[in-house]
Amino acid sequence: xxxxxxxxxxxxxxxxxxxxxxxxxxxxxxxxxxxxxxxxxxxxxxxxxxxxxxxxxxxxxxxxxxxxxxxxxxxxxxxxxxxxxxxxxxxxxxxxxxxxxxxxxxxxxxxxxxxxxxxxxxxxxxxxxxxxxxxxxxxxxxxxxxxxxxxxxxxxxxxxxxxxxxxxxxxxxxxxxxxxxxxxxxxxxxxxxxxxxxxxxxxxxxxxxxxxxxxxxxxxxxxxxxxxxxxxxxxxxxxxxxxxxxxxxxxxxxxxxxxxxxxxxxxxxxxxxxxxxxxxxxxxxxxxxxxxxxxxxxxxxxxxxxxxxxxxxxxxxxxxxxxxxxxxxxxxxxxxxxxxxxxxxxxxxxxxxxx
Amino acid sequence: xxxxxxxxxxxxxxxxxxxxxxxxxxxxxxxxxxxxxxxxxxxxxxxxxxxxxxxxxxxxxxxxxxxxxxxxxxxxxxxxxxxxxxxxxxxxxxxxxxxxxxxxxxxxxxxxxxxxxxxx
Numbered sequence: 001x002x003x004x005x006x007x008x009x010x011x012x013x014x015x016x017x018x019x020x021x022x023x024x025x026x027x028x029x030x031x032x033x034x035x036x037x038x039x040x041x042x043x044x045x046x047x048x049x050x051x052x053x054x055x056x057x058x059x060x061x062x063x064x065x066x067x068x069x070x071x072x073x074x075x076x077x078x079x080x081x082x083x084x085x086x087x088x089x090x091x092x093x094x095x096x097x098x099x100x101x102x103x104x105x106x107x108x109x110x111x112x113x114x115x116x117x118x119x120x121x122x123x124x125x126x127x128x129x130x131x132x133x134x135x136x137x138x139x140x141x142x143x144x145x146x147x148x149x150x151x152x153x154x155x156x157x158x159x160x161x162x163x164x165x166x167x168x169x170x171x172x173x174x175x176x177x178x179x180x181x182x183x184x185x186x187x188x189x190x191x192x193x194x195x196x197x198x199x200x201x202x203x204x205x206x207x208x209x210x211x212x213x214x215x216x217x218x219x220x221x222x223x224x225x226x227x228x229x230x231x232x233x234x235x236x237x238x239x240x241x242x243x244x245x246x247x248x249x250x251x252x253x254x255x256x257x258x259x260x261x262x263x264x265x266x267x268x269x270x271x272x273x274x275x276x277x278x279x280x281x282x283x284x285x286x287x288x289x290x291x292x293x294x295x296x297x298x299x300x301x302x303x304x305x306x307x308x309x310x311x312x313x314x315x316x317x318x319x320x321x322x323x324x325x326x327x328x329x330x331x332x333x334x335x336x337x338x339x340x341x342x343x344x345x346x347x348x349x350x351x352x353x354x355x
Numbered sequence: 356x357x358x359x360x361x362x363x364x365x366x367x368x369x370x371x372x373x374x375x376x377x378x379x380x381x382x383x384x385x386x387x388x389x390x391x392x393x394x395x396x397x398x399x400x401x402x403x404x405x406x407x408x409x410x411x412x413x414x415x416x417x418x419x420x421x422x423x424x425x426x427x428x429x430x431x432x433x434x435x436x437x438x439x440x441x442x443x444x445x446x447x448x449x450x451x452x453x454x455x456x457x458x459x460x461x462x463x464x465x466x467x468x469x470x471x472x473x474x475x
Contacts, residue, residue, distance in 0.1 A: 036452070038457075039453060040453050040455040040457070041452050042450070043448050043449065043450050044448065044450075172460075172464075180467060199467045200467060330451075333451065337453070341464075
């Protein structure tokens with residue numbers, strides 16, 4: 001029997017039983033969060049796919065991998081796409097680029113819809129808080145199209161959807177003990193997002209167009225290889241304080257990765273400094289503020305130490321003391337967790353106002 | 356809810372010139388019913404079975420019911436070339452669970468003294 005004939009379960013919740021979820025729409029990972037009993041459950045999928053002609057692969061090869069098919073093509077989805085791309089030395093297709101829906105990939109929206117449906121399912125009475133980047137200060141990108149396409153995807157799945165800044169969401173999940181005050185850095189694949197929040201209110205939010213993909217592409221260009229290869233090595237035991245790991249070829253790649261990491265951190269902090277000078281000059285901020293580090297690009301060993309060293313060079317120009325620099329409890333899921341808290345907070349507040 | 360009760364809710368709301376909670380609930384229920392009928396109608400032309408899972412108003416217990424019985428004959432199924440209609444066949448979704456006291460976080464948020472926020 002064709003697998004597409006499998007049963008589909010649709011929640012027909014009563015009006016009072018809203019299905020509340022959140023989704024972090026990241027360039028590299030799609031992460032969903034929802035409440036289950038007293039727990040918060042997160043589910044994630046790699047946000048990528050690889051189209052291949054049907055005659056290039058046998059159905060037996062596909063038995064254990066995640067894919068969808070059209071008449072003439074097979075679309076290998078998520079983590080499997082990444083593995084196959086490395087085997088065939090082909091670049092994966094990415095539904096998103098630089099934090100936004102990719103204008104280059106015609107199938108992007110369909111693939112995104114499929115993956116999101118896999119993560120949160122369909123309902124008739126849902127509410128979804130989804131993460132969006134802040135506008136970039138170093139490019140002319142516009143987030144309106146991205147925001148509205150995601151809203152449409154969630155709406156097709158039965159959710160009333162509301163966007164919220166992804167870096168500000170980190171404060172909700174990581175700064176309860178700091179009165180929801182802090183500066184968060186979301187080191188993503190497509191871009192880096194920064195937000196400074198005071199008592200949960202964002203007072204400064206922006207993004208820059210450089211992130212983990214920029215490291216991979218720059219290192220690949222410098223060494224004449226494909227970015228997938230760099231990503232694969234970068235995600236495997238990268239230690240930013242010691243690049244002499246593996247054979248000579250691998251060691252050279254790791255050396256290049258560590259240089260571009262430093263360059264990325266300097267680039268982001270230069271922009272933080274500029275924004276603080278222009279936007280926060282007359283603001284009365286708390287004396288000391290914690291800095292939270294998150295995002296897939298921050299998972300490299302030694303990242304927080306390297307970031308702390310570089311921040312210390314800039315800290316004199318910040319209008320506040322840095323209380324501490326700490327890693328998020330989970331760099332990959334903290335945005336989705338924060339968005340879920342924000343979702344519940346908004347619903348609670350709206351219910352209160354309705355009374 | 357029978358038609359007479361529904362009619363009463365609507366008339367009461369018109370009389371009072373305000374949207375009552377009952378009317379809101381009625382509107383949402385009707386909207387759900389409309390979606391359900393649309394889905395059932397769509398399922399008559401495409402073959403995969405749909406199991407509707409819902410909570411009854413009285414018991415609040417989750418019940419599953421096979422509302423529609425459809426043919427499983429593969430000849431009845433016309434594959435779509437629109438990938439938007441396709442399903443992911445298997446799953447390797449990564450899942451993790453954390454114990455989070457959401458009520459505690461929400462009450463901390465509520466207790467924030469927003470008035471002190473000098474930045475508005």
